[in-house]
Amino acid sequence: MLRLAPWIIVLSLVLPVVGGTLFIVPPAFGYLPVLGGDDWSFRPWLELAATPGILRSVAVSFSSGLLATGLALIIVFLFLSTIANTRFDRWIQRLISPLLSIPHAAAAFGFAFLIAPSGLLLRWLSPSLTGFERPPDWLLLSDPFGVSLISGLVVKEIPFLLLVSLAGLPQLNAGQRVMLARSLGYLPRVAWFKTVAPALYPLIRLPVYAVLAFATSTVDVAMILGPNLPSTLSVQVVHWFNDPDLSRRFLASAGALLQLLVTASALSVWWGLEKLIGTGFDAWVAGGNRQRFDGTLWLAGRGLMLIATLLPVLGLFALALNSVAGFWRFPDAWPGSMTLSHWLQALPDLARPFWMTMVIATAASVLAVAMVLAALEHEQRRNRPATRALWLLYLPLLVPQVGFLSGITVLSQMAGQAPALWVVVWAHLLFVLPYVYLTLVEPYRHFDFRWVILGRSLGLSVNQAFWRIRLPMMLRPVLTAMALGVAISVSLYLPTQMLGGGRIVTVTTEAVALSSGGDRRLIGVWAMVQAITPFIGFLLALLIPRLLWKERRGMQAL
């Protein structure tokens, strides 16, 4: 049974992704007999080409993905080059995990509430600095070039890239490399870029690709911050899919296939840029210049990271403020009155979606943790890596969600399957599993093997040793992985929206649906609930071991 665990993981991930992707091909070429498409044709593609503004949609999806990923990576590297274990550095590092667990939609709403013409930032600057007595007629939000979308994505992806970089740095002996270069006369930041950056990048390449794939194809963030008329390609595809006119499914499938192509080309362009920049970089390193740019790099790294960290914190604050604001005239920095009425009004509607969110999140993360533990335990018992195929874990993160989720939706509807909870849970599992695996794999492998040997010499079987020694002793990392799984699941919009077919409603699908209505107070309430939900999981992961092992000091340190 345990022997099958790695393969169950691989199959339950690969099958839906590959199957779903393949399954949008026939309808994209007009073939879907249940909807009356009996002949293969290029009609959906012609229809797609005739869609007004389609080129612009594609261009925004493509360029915003590349720019957001590039900018986020540059800011992270600039900051890493200035790290010196100061109080500011520790403060940033402590903020990473909480920032990371803010769901995309809530973060995007917070960002929108900050930068909108009547948002918090302009209120604070008006009228003293700007002279505005009323919100300016600027298109700050959802601008046609996707600037607000790109900025929102940059801010959201920085904590993730920073986290994976910090996880990779220890094995590089970054401190020693920089010291060596400095002893050769390089200034600290230049030394970091010349000696550490080239070694670090390969370690975070896969996560960078995942960010790029996400940024080119995100739906919820683009619905909130992205341009309208036309919106990004992925948003268009989802609209077509949800159209009551079922014949639009052909157009939607062609669009989903186009989205796959857009993401694939963004990935190849990135790959090409990697090579190009790599060559230029080698020349710069070989050039031996050691004094220039150092001050600029320091200032840029510190300043940009400070802004990127402050924005989401302020965004959350803006959400909270809007959710309790009474009457709030424009240039006023603060609401004229505070009220709980928005919360009290929303509460009855919140209960069901909230429980649905928790049920899906708990089911997906418990399943994911069980599967990952089985695979890792198998690896330990066999004393060698379970299977190399586990890199396929990244597959759901590299293929655009609209692509394969559309296929699964079409497939399950063809099979006469009504929107079911288990299908939604499975879809969440696809995105939860990779992160659960990545958080558990190191603690599992570093667990002192003598504990298990000792247990077995005291008469425990391998299974008993797992349940009575390994699992209790690893409770903390296991619960943390589970909480991370919950956070990921809570943030997922598209899998619930598409596979739930509107019948399975979570806090996230509701909050995103509110974005078109524009009721700030209501959005504030729902987005706050969405932002807080992941913290419940992390809080439990922190409290349970502390209560359970209250009398066991050795367990507090583990």
Add this chain to the structure above:
Amino acid sequence: MERTSGHAGPLAEAGCLQLQDVALELHGHHLLHLNETISPGGVLTVMGPSGSGKSTLLAWIAGFMSPSFHATGRAILDGEDITGRPAEKTGVGLLFQDPLLFPHLSIAGNVRFGARGGKDDVAERVENALDSVGLAGFGHRDPETLSGGQRARVALVRLILSRPRAILLDEPFSKLDAPLRRELRAVVFEHLQQQNVPAVLVTHDQEDADAAGGIVVTID
């Protein structure tokens, strides 16, 4: 390899641990070769520098040798061939360098963890055993609140209550300071004698070997 004292006992003697033609290799590199019989209450001391394969010998006897090593020969315990048995079926108990008290269990929980025999009187046996090493009344305490020497005693008691048919000691005193080491050495060897089972001690401390008083094998 040299032998300094002792002699091979008669074949398949009751309660004996026999190591027959045991040879260890790592990547084709020969590490050690042994042919010894340890009688009940007797101690075989294996001395040698780190990397000589002496700890691997213990891992092989106890049934969890890393697959990168290769071993030939047989281990016979009380007339039964235990070669290649799963670790929990060999009946061999271990004492490590570190006491390795389970951090999620109390002192009594740790001792009870390995206790074999009837369930009815287990609480009493645990208490008596703790008493025998001067830790009466410590049962409910957290392992972290004990001193290094006290933890080592708990580990010893836990091992004894698991009723091993042979005991393997992997440098059990090497992490203690000198006075504590002498004291604990006395306690451990006293309990080993009482148990009347064969023991294998791996060490690089001559005083350990002297205190054990059995056959000494030196490998290089």
